[in-house]
Amino acid sequence: MTKEELLQLSKKICKNTLMETLEIEFTEVGEDYLIxxxxxxxxxxxxxxxxxxxxxxxxxxxxxxxxxxxxxDAEKFMVRGIEISANHLKSIREGWVYAKASFIHKGRTTQLLEIRITDEAENLISLVKLTTLSLPKAK
Structure with missing residues (x-):
């Protein structure tokens, strides 16, 4: 997925959601990470x-x-978060925070991700672990 495709997808799926309310913007995609x-x-x-x-x-x-x-394969599966845990390590009052999600495990049914939230100076604000479940879409 290119950055432009990511931006188009995120605009489509974030409209009228919590992501839009919080002004979350997806900025970068790599082979095994998303920011x-x-x-x-x-x-x-x-x-x-x-x-x-x-x-x-x-x-x-x-x-x-x-x-x-x-x-x-988004055509065949939907994703649901099933567990999340966070350690908040540093506070921030203003500016921007950046979340980089990287896979620890990318299974067919469950996925485990580490999400590092940093500030503009790359100080670690929160360290999060998320488990997602992929479910087959109804045909």
Whole structure:
């Protein structure tokens, strides 16, 4: 998938979703990874003015699930997240965070991804592990 194809797909599937609300933008695709970015502003803050952990997890699940979707046969399978865990290591008040989803295991039924969320200076903000399940589409 080219970057242009990724942008077109993401615009189509993100419309009227949480990804659009959080302004998540998919920016880069490689042979075994996908990167997205999200602005850090008052829309994703917790009450004390730093990035909400739930927004980080939403970013991670969005990029990880789309990675599974594009690296599997999307014509035949749908993807669902079945487990996610996150360690939040550093806070951020403003700017951008970047989530890079990489496969640890790419099985036919389950996929395991590591999602590293970093700031603009490449400081690790959160480290997330996501398990996805591929289910056959109804014919």
């Amino acid at each position: 997205a970015k999200m602005p850090v502003n008052s829309r994703v803050h917790q009450p004390d003015g730093v990035l909400h952990g739930g927004a980080s997890v939403a970013l991670a699940e969005s990029v990880g699930s789309l990675a599974s979707y594009i690296f599997l």
